[in-house]
Amino acid sequence: METSFLSGLALWLRGEIYGVTGIPVLSDLALDVIGIALLLGIISMAAIVFTYAERKVCAFMQVRLGPNRVGGRFGLLQPVADMLKLMSKEDIMPEGADKVLWALSPALLFVPAALVYAFFPFDAGAVLADVNVGVFLLFAISGQAVLPFLMGGYASNNKYSMVGGFRVVSQMISYEAPLLFSLLGILMLTGSMRLEDIVEAQAGGLWFVFLQPLAFVIFLISAVAETNRTPFDLVEGESEIIAGPFTEYSGMRWALFFLAEYANLLTAAILATTFFLGGYLGPDFLPGFAWFFLKAVLMVFLIMWFRWTFPRTRVDQILSFGWKAMLPLSILNVFLTGVVMCALGLV
């Protein structure tokens, strides 16, 4: 296996722990726990940083200044104040709610959002769970994220939550199909479902965004729809369904939904980086994980750019666009990839 800064660090740490304890199982276990703690740290930091970034990006796009009073002239403590406030708000549970389902829904939404981080290659050899069916497992797990929305909507015993839950499910299921089909071309080219193999196949600057431009566009649109962000933010509709499935949630429970949303945003950015932008590959003057970080942040900025540029779409427009345009185009992309590969004698 290729060595990189992160995997070298892990190797050194394993050696140190082994030197102290002398039990190989214990050092493996300790390293796994450190990895999980790091990933959870990345996710919660991302949520805090992204709320700030979103407000600043939005402000600059609307020729405003954004938060600049709380915590210095850049308003850096604004997300901290928001988090603390949400933590200390009253916790309201509706009387008619299905209490167990209602309380489980935000937690269950966070599980798949955090679990998929185990498969991402942050650097050469720096993967928490290196599985050879990575792509398959990743989408099998992130597919579970649909259910908690419906659970929360149903359990709230509120008509707006219920309709909101239905809406989210129909939207997310519609865009799961083009999202997966857009990646089939890449799987045909690499012949492997291991995420690190997919990244390594893009060595030499031949990123899949150049080989599969149509797939990249389809993937980006579907990923924005999957994460329920503008122009596809039907989860919340102020004038029609209030806050959708989140209508009855207050304080920290609502903040968990929020955390999952930003974890999913980073997931979408990381997936685009891994599949289309060459992952951790880049010129040697920066280490691999720095390239990975830069590309992911660029993708996050792009998705935020979408949010403050495009107007919202209606629910029927979203569904017909998904089934009548995105899905046929993604299948066409698979077909074209196959034809070109046959013509070049790659099969």
Add this chain to the structure above:
Amino acid sequence: MELKDRVPESLRNNVLIVKVDELFRWAHANSIWPLSSGLACCAIEMMSTATARFDLSRFGYEVFRPCPRQADLLIVAGTLTYKMADPIVRLYEEMPEPKYVIAMGSCAIVGGPFADSYSVVEGIDEVLPVDVYIPGCPPRPEALIDGMLKLREKIMHPERVAEERAKWAERKKEREAKQA
């Protein structure tokens, strides 16, 4: 000796010691999310407060939530009629504690030019405990921002909020006794 003085000299710039209550009070004061509800023309001024010219987001107050469960502040912007009084009180009761109310414009404060009408509530403090009154017809966006900053000062002194709420509850009891 206070806890603050026990911090070594070399760490003075890096250590912050506060009471948990104070920390949460600071958080509440600096992250007021208003409910996006408007009754009349004052709501137009409320909307323009969030635009580029006035930029309410500088203070972090621009997160207008559509749902009362996630809001901290009810800005009553406009004329309150008796027909609308019940929904507004219900919205207020649906908000989680701690929650605050701003009466924006002369209609919300005393009924404004419609005070003599049979259908208009003469000031929203007949139905809701008001924390900050912003006079004007309508108040300018700067006035609303100033009102929210006054509310921030008030949140930092919760004993005043409690005192005024108690007085309001007394007045309400008297009014109800008179009506009965």
